[in-house]
Amino acid sequence: MFVSFEGIDGSGKSTQLVLLREVLEQRGHTVVTIREPGATLLSESIREILLSTKQTITPTAELLLFSAARTQLVEKVIQPTLERGSFILCDRYVDSTTAYQGYGRMLDLESVRLCNRMATKGVMPDVTFFIDVGFEQAQQRMQFDSSVGDPDRMERSGRDFFERVRNGYLAIAIDEPHRFVVIDGLRERSEIHDDIVSSLQQRSAFSI
Numbered sequence: 001m002f003v004s005f006e007g008i009d010g011s012g013k014s015t016q017l018v019l020l021r022e023v024l025e026q027r028g029h030t031v032v033t034i035r036e037p038g039a040t041l042l043s044e045s046i047r048e049i050l051l052s053t054k055q056t057i058t059p060t061a062e063l064l065l066f067s068a069a070r071t072q073l074v075e076k077v078i079q080p081t082l083e084r085g086s087f088i089l090c091d092r093y094v095d096s097t098t099a100y101q102g103y104g105r106m107l108d109l110e111s112v113r114l115c116n117r118m119a120t121k122g123v124m125p126d127v128t129f130f131i132d133v134g135f136e137q138a139q140q141r142m143q144f145d146s147s148v149g150d151p152d153r154m155e156r157s158g159r160d161f162f163e164r165v166r167n168g169y170l171a172i173a174i175d176e177p178h179r180f181v182v183i184d185g186l187r188e189r190s191e192i193h194d195d196i197v198s199s200l201q202q203r204s205a206f207s208i
C-alpha cells in the first residue's frame with residue numbers, strides 16, 4: 001500500500017508519517033519511508049539544487065527538476081517496493097507539484113498534469129493525507145523547532161505563495177475526494193494520528 005503525506009512546510013507531515021510508521025511496524029508490516037525530493041542519489045542531488053538559496057530557478061525549470069527527481073524515485077524505489085508488497089510512506093509526492101508549481105508558481109495546470117503523468121508513470125498513492133494548517137500556524141511551528149535552520153529557497157516564497165499552495169491542495173481535495181483526505185492539522189499530534197489510523201482502517205481493502 002502506498003500512502004503519501006502532503007501539506008505546506010511546517011504543517012506536521014513528517015511527524016505524522018513517523019507516528020504511522022511506528023504503528024504499522026508494531027503490527028508486523030514492512031514499511032519503507034521516503035521523502036520527496038530525495039531517497040535516491042540523483043534525487044537527493046536534485047534536492048540540493050532545488051533548495052539551495054545560491055541561485056534563482058525559473059518556475060518551469062523548477063517543475064522539471066522536481067519531476068526528474070520523482071521519476072528516478074518511482075523507478076528505483078517506489079515500484080520495486082510496491083512489487084514486494086511492503087508499505088510505502090512518502091513525505092510529499094505528486095500533489096506537491098500540483099500545489100506548489102501549479103497553484104503556487106501559477107504554471108499552466110495542464111502542463112503540470114502532463115509532467116506529473118510522465119514522472120509518476122501512473123503510479124499513484126492509494127491514499128494521501130493532507131495535513132491542513134494555515135501559513136501563520138506552520139510558521140510558528142517551524143520557529144519553535146530548534147532543528148530547523150535558515151529558510152530554504154522554497155520556504156522564502158512568502159505568504160501569498162503559501163496561501164495559493166494551500167488553496168491548491170484544497171482544490172485537489174475537491175477533484176479527488178476518495179484518495180485525498182483532508183485532515184485538520186490544528187489539533188494535538190495524537191488526535192491527528194488517531195484520525196489517520198481510523199481513516200486507513202475504514203478502507204476495508206487494506207487491513208492494517
Ligand code: ADP
Pocket residue numbers: 007008009010011012013014015016141142144145185186187188189192
Ligand atoms: P513538516 O514535515 O510538515 O514540515 P514537521 O512534522 O516537521 O512538519 O513539524 C513541524 C514542527 O511542528 C515540528 O517542530 C513538530 O514537532 C511540530 N508539530 C508537528 N505536529 C504538531 C501539532 N499537531 N501541534 C503542534 N506542533 C506540531
Ligand code: TYD
Pocket residue numbers: 007008009010011013014035036037066092093094096097098100101154155
Ligand atoms: P522539505 O524540507 O522536504 O519540506 P518540508 O519543509 O515540508 O518538510 O522541502 C521540500 C520543499 O520542496 C518544500 O518547500 C515543498 C517543495 N516541493 C515542491 O515545490 N514541489 C514538489 O513537487 C515537491 C516534492 C516539493
